Amino acid sequence: MQRIPILELGESLFVTVQVDIDDQLAFALQDDLMTKIVATGAKGVLIDISSMEIVDSFLGRMLAGIASMSRILDAEVVVVGMRPVVAITLVELGLSLPGVRMALNVDRGIAMLDEALTAGGGLDDEYSRAE
């Protein structure tokens, strides 16, 4: 089964989620990410969802889950590139992903991760406290 590749970007990991991710692929990504965070000691994870045309409640919760689990493994997650129609639909569905940091695009996401990392291993802010 093909799996979503995870790239190393300095102290962070970088993932681009394809357009059509089925449940199997999603679970595999979750597993692979956690494994890699531990293996590389990564402190940050950037997830690019700009190609995703649909994010339903399963995928939304998956993103939230990845953020929570990563935090436990001492890594911050930033999700970038959510499309406007996807954001509107997700909110209408009842999910607002409160525990997940979001950024407009990859550049902003990297900047956000840098900031979180240089501030010394995780910011004490609403995201960390949200758990």
Place this chain on the structure above:
Amino acid sequence: MTNTVAPNDGTTQGPRLYPILSDNDVVQFRHEVRAAAVAAGLRLIDQTKLVTAASELARNALEHGGGGLGEIGPPEAVGRRGVRVIVEDDGPGIADLDLALTDGFSRDNGMGMGLPGSRRLVDSFDLWSEQGVGTCVIVEKWAL
């Protein structure tokens, strides 16, 4: 002389059926719903809402209903442009219908079947469920 015979634009063919028995079937179903939504002239936001709702329903059928059947066709009302999606299963049915349809129950907590949420995404929503028999949900999204 004007064209007095209605052009057959291919969007008013009869409904099509799709099995929902696996992960991949759900993905396929999403594609088909998307195609129908595009053909019916729905705006992007409405396409997204419909496909997302269809995904929720299909997942429910798979996870709670033991697999199901999806149907995509034109809206029931004559003259309406849009798409009608039906998802049904022969599963155990919904035990507590009121609870399942109560808003806030499944919000952000990973439980429930996301029915109130799906309902907000569509223009018409009909639900039938009987314990021990199955569940059938019919939704429509219109091109207004």
Place this chain on the structure above:
Amino acid sequence: MARRPNPTLATVPDDPESPASPTTQAQQVSATTSQSLLAELLLDRREQVLDAWVQAQATKLERRSGRRPDADVRAECEALLDALQSAVASDSIDVKSPEYVEVTRLVDFMSKDRARQGYSPIETAIAVFSLKDSLLGVLEEVCGDQPELLVDEIKKMNALVDYLGLQTFEAYMAGREEVIVSQQQSMLALSTPVVKLWDGIVALPLIGTLDTDRTQTVMENLLQAIVETESQVAIIDITGVVTVDTAVAQNLLKTVAATRLMGAECIISGVRPQIAQTMVFLGVELGDVVTKATLADAFKVGLKMVGADQTAVGRA
């Protein structure tokens, strides 16, 4: 897998704003015997039925100004008759069944096409109902000596044509609805402009109400503006929003949530003391959302957020 009949249980109440369908009454066409006599007649006496129908329309709609050329009317009716013949010949009298899809489509098209040409919905319905005159004539000819059969066939034919006539109304209404909603959307789009205040800051002055439709448009415009300007701060000014009740408050929260998903932060400005009181009274939790009394105050906060102050930490 068993096909389920149309759901009758646990039907979630419809949106009260949508008009009830006028065809639900006429759907109950008797489902016992076959319609083969009608199908035969529509085939054998096709020309006769068609001629009589076109003639009946000409007579009944005589006073209409700008009458369409008979050839056009004839072509349109011919197509419908043929579709009807196929449908009836399939022995299905359930007008909702797939066999009638083509008939429905043609009636829908006829209704909208004639509306475009200036026919009123009643005129179009009259045109369809006048098919009865034509079919009655033929039925009388064929089974005038068998009164029971005649009555039976007339009943079936009647129910069928009644449904077609009602369909023209429904199609007309759906057509008008599309026009109205499209106009509404244009107006909504015009009344929710998003302005760029600074690099990274956009503002949206809301005026009037924030109901469901409006919220939809607001979110679309705002999020689109955020993408285009790559903004991190969105100021929603509600000075012009007259009433802030639970629904409005929830719609605001939805908008704030959607904005956050785009990596931007919302500031709500124009919060008057009364609004603050109402919100507390209603138990509306704004949580972490920053609120300011004036747009100016919100702007100052926004500047800090985008790093006009170098050491500021953006919460986006």
